[in-house]
Structure formats: C-alpha cells, structure tokens
Amino acid sequence: MKQSRRILWCLAAKRSLLMAALLSMTIYNSVVAQNLAGPEIEATAQVGSGTAGMPATIVLENLPQATAQLRTRAGADDFSPSDPQTGLTKAQWKALKAQAAKFPDPNPSIDADGVSSLSPSPAPSPNPKNGDNDTPGAFRAFVAQDQDLFCAGGTPSDMGLAVGQSQVVQVVNRCISVYDKTTGLLLPNFPKVLAGPNGFLGGLASGQSVTDPRAMYDFVTDRFVVIAIVQDSPNNRGFLALAASGTGDATGTWNVYRFQVGVTGQCVDYPTLGQNWANDPFVGGIYVGFNIFQCGNFANFQGAQVFFLPKSPIYAGQGGFGFNIGFGFNVGGTLVDTVQPVNVSAWGQKPRTELAVNSFNLKFGGGNCRSGCNGLVIWSFANTLQQSGSPGPVASGVVVRTPRNYIFPADADQPGRDNSIDTAGTHISGTVQYMGGFLYPTLNTGNGGTSAVLGWQVQPFLNDNGDGHCTGTFANACPTLTGATIVKEFCYDCGAGHANGAYWGTIQPDPEGNWTMVFNFSNRSISPATAFASNRVTWPTPFHDSGIFLCQNQVSYNQLRWGDYTATAIDLLNTDGTPSRNPAFWFSGMFVKNNGNWSTCIGANTYSSVTEP
Numbered sequence: 001m002k003q004s005r006r007i008l009w010c011l012a013a014k015r016s017l018l019m020a021a022l023l024s025m026t027i028y029n030s031v032v033a034q035n036l037a038g039p040e041i042e043a044t045a046q047v048g049s050g051t052a053g054m055p056a057t058i059v060l061e062n063l064p065q066a067t068a069q070l071r072t073r074a075g076a077d078d079f080s081p082s083d084p085q086t087g088l089t090k091a092q093w094k095a096l097k098a099q100a101a102k103f104p105d106p107n108p109s110i111d112a113d114g115v116s117s118l119s120p121s122p123a124p125s126p127n128p129k130n131g132d133n134d135t136p137g138a139f140r141a142f143v144a145q146d147q148d149l150f151c152a153g154g155t156p157s158d159m160g161l162a163v164g165q166s167q168v169v170q171v172v173n174r175c176i177s178v179y180d181k182t183t184g185l186l187l188p189n190f191p192k193v194l195a196g197p198n199g200f201l202g203g204l205a206s207g208q209s210v211t212d213p214r215a216m217y218d219f220v221t222d223r224f225v226v227i228a229i230v231q232d233s234p235n236n237r238g239f240l241a242l243a244a245s246g247t248g249d250a251t252g253t254w255n256v257y258r259f260q261v262g263v264t265g266q267c268v269d270y271p272t273l274g275q276n277w278a279n280d281p282f283v284g285g286i287y288v289g290f291n292i293f294q295c296g297n298f299a300n301f302q303g304a305q306v307f308f309l310p311k312s313p314i315y316a317g318q319g320g321f322g323f324n325i326g327f328g329f330n331v332g333g334t335l336v337d338t339v340q341p342v343n344v345s346a347w348g349q350k351p352r353t354e355l356a357v358n359s360f361n362l363k364f365g366g367g368n369c370r371s372g373c374n375g376l377v378i379w380s381f382a383n384t385l386q387q388s389g390s391p392g393p394v395a396s397g398v399v400v401r402t403p404r405n406y407i408f409p410a411d412a413d414q415p416g417r418d419n420s421i422d423t424a425g426t427h428i429s430g431t432v433q434y435m436g437g438f439l440y441p442t443l444n445t446g447n448g449g450t451s452a453v454l455g456w457q458v459q460p461f462l463n464d465n466g467d468g469h470c471t472g473t474f475a476n477a478c479p480t481l482t483g484a485t486i487v488k489e490f491c492y493d494c495g496a497g498h499a500n501g502a503y504w505g506t507i508q509p510d511p512e513g514n515w516t517m518v519f520n521f522s523n524r525s526i527s528p529a530t531a532f533a534s535n536r537v538t539w540p541t542p543f544h545d546s547g548i549f550l551c552q553n554q555v556s557y558n559q560l561r562w563g564d565y566t567a568t569a570i571d572l573l574n575t576d577g578t579p580s581r582n583p584a585f586w587f588s589g590m591f592v593k594n595n596g597n598w599s600t601c602i603g604a605n606t607y608s609s610v611t612e613p
Contacts (some may be wrong), residue, residue, distance in 0.1 A: 124531035145157075151576065283354055337361050454490075455492075459487050505518070
C-alpha cells in the first residue's frame with residue numbers, strides 16, 4: 001500500500017492546520033487520483049513579519065548608459081558552489097557530478113495505471129517547420145545581452161524577462177535592457193547597470209555584489225517588477241532589491257526597495273518570484289522566495305523563506321508598510337529548498353490563494369537523489385497581506401506523488417567534452433506559471449548519462465475556508481489545499497543518455513492552455529544552445545515534436561558555469577494596448593558566441609491559426 005502524505009503547517013501563533021493530501025497518478029491526460037491510507041508525513045513552517053523602508057525613486061532612462069567604469073563595483077556572480085543548495089566545495093561538487101554520469105535512468109516507480117516509459121526526444125530542428133515539425137516558428141528572434149557587455153559580464157548568465165504593451169525588459173546578471181517589442185531593437189542609451197554607481201537597484205558598497213535577477217509584468221495594473229539579490233559579504237548579510245515601475249513604461253519612474261533577508265550571519269541565494277491578482281487585499285501581492293545559508297562558504301543550508309509583499313504600497317511608492325514572511329518549510333522535519341511562488345499575471349486569472357511548488361533536492365531523499373526522488377510539494381498561502389483586524393496568514397500544502405522518479409542529473413555534453421555543461425540539481429529553477437487553474441513546474445533529471453527536462457501539469461484543489469479561522473469580514477478568505485492532481489507528466493530526453501541532453505526548461509502557457517517550453521540543449525555533436533518546443537492543449541502526449549533552435553552556434557563553451565535558469569513571459573497585448581487575438585509566448589536563453597563566451601537571445605512564437613496542430 002502506498003503511503004499518503006498529510007501536511008501540517010503552522011503559521012499563526014499556537015495554531016495549526018491539518019488536511020489530507022491526495023496522491024495522483026496519470027496516463028498523460030487521464031487522471032487517476034486516490035486517497036491512500038498509511039503513516040502521515042508532516043510538513044511545518046512558521047511565520048514572521050517585516051517592515052519596509054522608504055523606496056528610492058529613479059527614472060530609468062535618465063541613468064547613464066553602461067560603461068566599463070560603471071561595472072567596477074558590480075562584483076562577481078559565481079560566489080557560491082555550483083549548486084546553491086549543497087554547501088559543497090567545487091571539488092566535491094565536481095566529483096558528485098562525475099558519479100551522476102554513471103547513474104542509470106531511473107525506472108518509474110509506479111503501478112500499471114501510470115506512465116511506464118517516456119521516449120527520448122530527438123534534437124531540435126535547425127529550421128522552423130523542418131519536416132514534420134509543428135512547433136510554431138519564432139516571429140521575433142534577436143540576440144540580446146552577452147558576456148562581453150560591460151555590465152553583464154561574469155558567469156553564468158542568470159536572467160529575467162518581462163513583456164508589456166510595447167516593451168521587452170531583460171535583466172541579465174548586472175544589466176537591465178529595454179527593447180522595442182515590434183522590432184526587437186535595443187532602445188537608445190541602454191543597457192543600464194543593475195546595481196552599483198548610478199545603478200538601477202541602488203549603490204553597492206565595497207565587497208557587495210548583485211546577482212540572480214528575475215522579472216515579471218503585471219497585466220492587470222500595467223507594471224513591471226524586477227528583483228535581484230545583493231550580497232554584503234564583508235558584513236555577512238543578504239538583501240532583496242526590488243523595483244516596480246510606476247507605469248507601463250519601463251524607461252520611466254520606478255520605486256526601488258531594499259529588504260534585509262534573514263539576520264546578520266545569514267546569506268541568501270536562488271531567489272524565486274511570483275505574483276497574484278492585482279491589488280486584492282487578501283491575495284494581491286508580490287511573492288519572493290529565497291534559500292538561506294550560513295555566510296562564508298554558503299554551507300549549512302538553513303531553510304527557505306518567502307516574502308508576502310503587498311502590491312498597492314509598492315506600486316504607490318510608499319514606505320513603512322508591514323509584510324508577512326513564511327519560513328522553516330519542511331516535510332517530515334527535513335527542510336526543503338527553492339520554493340517557487342507561481343506567477344499569476346493574466347486577466348481573468350483569480351486563484352483564491354497564492355500557490356507555490358517545490359521539488360525534493362539534495363537536502364531531501366536520502367542524499368542527493370542518487371537513488372531517485374519522487375513527489376512535488378504544492379503550497380497555498382491565503383490571506384497573506386497585513387490588514388486591520390486580520391486573523392493572519394493561513395497556509396497549507398500537499399505532497400503529490402509523481403508518476404516517474406527523478407534523479408540527480410549529470411552535466412550535459414558538448415562536442416569533444418562529455419559532461420561539461422553544468423545542470424545543477426533537482427530543484428525547480430524556472431518561474432512556475434499559473435494559467436486556468438494549472439501549474440507548470442519542470443526540473444532537470446538524469447537520463448542515463450547527461451540530463452533531461454522532466455515536467456508536469458498540476459491541478460491543485462481548495463476548500464472554502466480552511467478550518468474556519470477566517471470569519472466576519474475575512475470569511476472565506478482562508479481556503480486551504482485539500483489535494484492536487486498531476487494531470488500530465490512529460491519528459492524531454494528521458495532515456496537518451498549521451499545521445500541528447502536537455503536542461504533548464506521553463507514553460508509558458510497561454511489562456512487556452514497551449515504552451516511553449518524554452519530549454520537548453522546539447523550533445524556530442526551540437527554545442528549548447530537555446531531551443532523551444534510547443535504543444536497544443538488538445539494534443540494528449542507532449543511533446544508534439546522535437547522543437548526548434550532559437551539560437552545556436554557551433555562553438556565550444558569552456559567556462560565552469562552555465563545559466564541556472566531560462567526565462568519566459570506571456571504577451572497578451574497588441575502594441576496599441578488592446579487585447580491580442582493571438583497571445584504570444586516570449587522566452588530567453590543562452591548560447592555560445594564565436595569567441596567562446598556566452599550570449600543570450602530573446603524570441604517569441606504564437607499559435608496564430610486554427611489550422612496549426
């Protein structure tokens with residue numbers, strides 16, 4: 001008999017919520033969900049609070065264009081071990097990765113009603129519509145920020161992407177650029193330095209550095225949001241830098257905040273970013289997650305945190321507001337990492353809570369998932385924003401079993417150099433999008449020699465008002481999770497071994513339920529590059545085809561690190577601000593330049609015709 005997993009999460013003082021978890025099995029789009037008896041596995045967390053200071057106000061277009069001189073205080077990016085969850089030295093990490101190349105692709109630990117195997121995908125096509133390739137080609141494709149740019153240098157190329165009415169915002173390492181959405185051209189006097197002297201996110205003192213930027217766009221209120229981590233190594237502190245635009249013009253006025261994360265002696269890594277419905281007082285917030293480590297060598301993982309930040313005062317440029325913080329996320333007493341709040345940005349998408357998801361990584365599953373990990377944790381954060389008379393946040397979670405086990409991935413191949421492209425661990429790296437009641441998480445898994453992208457379409461379920469904690473004005477503001485179902489599981493290059501390797505996949509759905517996944521790909525014949533594959537909502541078994549390269553250059557990459565995530569964004573607007581009849585999928589990833597350094601490219605595709613399969 002399989003074990004059920006029941007979640008207990010204490011957020012309000014001296015109170016707890018207990019709810020049963022549903023375990024799910026799938027045959028692609030056919031759902032088999034059941035409650036199963038067995039020992040309970042408990043998940044708990046706590047809540048704290050913080051207060052925001054006054055923001056700085058900057059006009060982005062008025063900042064000087066990036067120069068070599070402005071870069072001098074930006075600091076290094078690669079300050080932590082290759083995987084931010086381990087606390088391992090680089091030598092230990094390299095040895096662990098070498099062992100992973102020998103792991104067999106794990107057989108799915110499921111019953112006969114689940115997925116028995118997933119076929120490896122061939123390499124992406126070099127040209128749109130090549131042969132039987134039905135992924136819509138990119139109608140916009142252009143080279144963006146690269147390693148040789150003054151303020152984007154350093155390794156790897158961590159990036160964020162956001163698309164508004166007429167502009168595309170890309171943040172890469174220490175640089176922010178704004179492009180014209182129609183032409184793909186960089187706007188005049190860009191890029192700008194992300195942090196440092198005359199920096200977008202504020203100045204940096206000696207020994208401080210900025211890293212891991214993310215970005216998103218709020219369609220409901222026409223705002224851009226950008227975040228990054230600021231490490232204050234000399235003083236053993238970490239900060240969140242957050243900027244929100246005052247309008248839909250990314251070149252205009254922004255409100256820029258800086259929040260300390262944790263306490264002195266704690267440093268942060270791997271930020272995650274999501275949002276919920278507009279300025280709704282119960283769930284309308286910006287949600288930022290972090291992994292917390294002991295400062296110094298980033299050893300001693302101390303847990304994950306999530307900030308529940310209210311949109312209204314941030315968009316208005318106010319200070320002095322309070323916000324809640326979730327921390328101590330664990331399952332069965334074991335801390336989990338990289339909690340990804342989902343991104344809810346489109347009109348008409350109104351989940352009653354902010355949802356989040358994490359997988360099991362190196363700190364869980366008997367040590368680095370070498371024997372295979374299984375399951376996702378789905379979280380719900382209700383009534384998260386501070387209000388007069390509020391009974392406080394209520395959170396809940398379920399552990400849902402995945403049809404297939406996932407395993408610590410080996411590094412990916414490139415021509416002449418096996419296992420030389422970093423693929424990190426089994427955490428969920430890219431932003432998890434919400435659309436139409438579904439979540440779309442992905443992770444890297446071992447494929448019997450290199451790496452594959454394993455992903456899911458997940459449907460969470462809520463009750464009306466939890467245990468009745470919220471009453472009066474707050475009645476029905478505190479629903480809790482009663483279960484979750486994996487509707488589909490899919491894998492790009494599972495079982496391929498050294499034939500093909502995919503990594504860092506991120507999915508962007510549209511309101512109809514179609515989606516495009518951007519990912520990195522390489523093998524013994526093809527240098528590492530960015531590709532994309534799409535899938536119609538009516539197609540039962542992703543992937544519909546092998547996909548298309550967005551940018552690819554047959555040059556060897558000889559640096560230690562590859563980017564830790566790709567970026568996606570939905571586009572629901574025409575350039576005149578009217579709703580588009582053909583919502584577009586935008587995406588950004590990394591490839592190798594002729595000189596062996598990295599560069600990024602930005603692309604967009606769409607299902608524009610009813611005849612497209």
